Amino acid sequence: MVPTRAGEQRVRMRRQQLKIQLKTTDQIVKMRAAGLVVAEALEQMRAAVAPGVSTADLDRIAEKVIRDAGAVPSFKGYHGYPASICSSVNEQIVHAIPSEKQVLQEGDLISIDCGAVLDGWHGDSAITVGVGEVRPELLKMAAVAEDAMWAGLAAAARGAASGRGKLSDISYAVERAVRAGGRYGIVEGYGGHGIGTEMHQDPHVLNYGRPGRGVSLTNGLCLAIEPMITLGSPKSIELSDGWTVITKDRSVAAHVEHSMALLEDGIWVLTALDGGRERLGDLVTARQPVTN
Numbered sequence: 001m002v003p004t005r006a007g008e009q010r011v012r013m014r015r016q017q018l019k020i021q022l023k024t025t026d027q028i029v030k031m032r033a034a035g036l037v038v039a040e041a042l043e044q045m046r047a048a049v050a051p052g053v054s055t056a057d058l059d060r061i062a063e064k065v066i067r068d069a070g071a072v073p074s075f076k077g078y079h080g081y082p083a084s085i086c087s088s089v090n091e092q093i094v095h096a097i098p099s100e101k102q103v104l105q106e107g108d109l110i111s112i113d114c115g116a117v118l119d120g121w122h123g124d125s126a127i128t129v130g131v132g133e134v135r136p137e138l139l140k141m142a143a144v145a146e147d148a149m150w151a152g153l154a155a156a157a158r159g160a161a162s163g164r165g166k167l168s169d170i171s172y173a174v175e176r177a178v179r180a181g182g183r184y185g186i187v188e189g190y191g192g193h194g195i196g197t198e199m200h201q202d203p204h205v206l207n208y209g210r211p212g213r214g215v216s217l218t219n220g221l222c223l224a225i226e227p228m229i230t231l232g233s234p235k236s237i238e239l240s241d242g243w244t245v246i247t248k249d250r251s252v253a254a255h256v257e258h259s260m261a262l263l264e265d266g267i268w269v270l271t272a273l274d275g276g277r278e279r280l281g282d283l284v285t286a287r288q289p290v291t292n
Helices: 006-014 025-048 055-068 136-162 167-181 277-283
Strands: 085-089 092-094 109-118 121-130 191-194 201-206 222-225 228-230 236-238 245-247 253-255 258-263 266-269
Touching: 025 055, 025 109, 025 121, 025 258, 055 085, 055 109, 092 109, 092 228, 092 253, 109 136, 109 253, 121 136, 121 253, 121 258, 136 167, 136 222, 136 228, 136 253, 136 258, 136 266, 136 277, 167 201, 167 222, 201 222, 266 277
Parallel strands: none
Antiparallel strands: 085 092, 085 109, 092 245, 109 121, 191 201, 191 222, 222 258, 228 253, 236 245, 258 266
């Protein structure tokens, strides 16, 4: 999820007139290039996560990967945000600022959110990673969040293919997958978003709701799908730094995200190295252009 304040999210949810930016195939190819930069940065950070590593260390890895690829960190400087990633540990849900003082410890669960802009187009993705030996219930929660994200992506693909899909079908699929996985809180108010020439575009995509509502799922629509779930309450608090969002009951949270595009013949998961093929199979477009 891009760094954006809770108030901004609520304003977006109240909007009556949405500005939906549909993309051409050529534009989606450019978004794929940005998505691959983000994917590589996240893979390098995943490999670096270990006890004794600071979240500032991870931020430096991300910025180097992004800039070495000729891209720019999307988050850095956005409304004054000071870093290239959001690094949310344990009860931190989203938007936690990397720090030399926040050193990972055995058993922590960290969510890393990363964005890059390349040639004017944005990629945005997040992973949740265990630090060393982690309690099984935390790893299960992270897996449930991941499965729910892919359920939302699959719902988008099927809805577009049928010609009858609506935005809230994604929300409904995410919620159903979370509920099937166990008793988790789905963080209230926060969710995914449109993405393209800006990090955060219409429409807002909640992680819960009834199906059959909202804008149509159609060719050229690009979204970031990002479940945020907790071991406890779905309620959250924004800290005094104006960014970090934590669980109200201090329960541990997980956050995952992929950016995707809908094409005429299927979905393209822009921030997945394989385009989503392993998890979505034939739902993925057969026309994935090769990007170097």
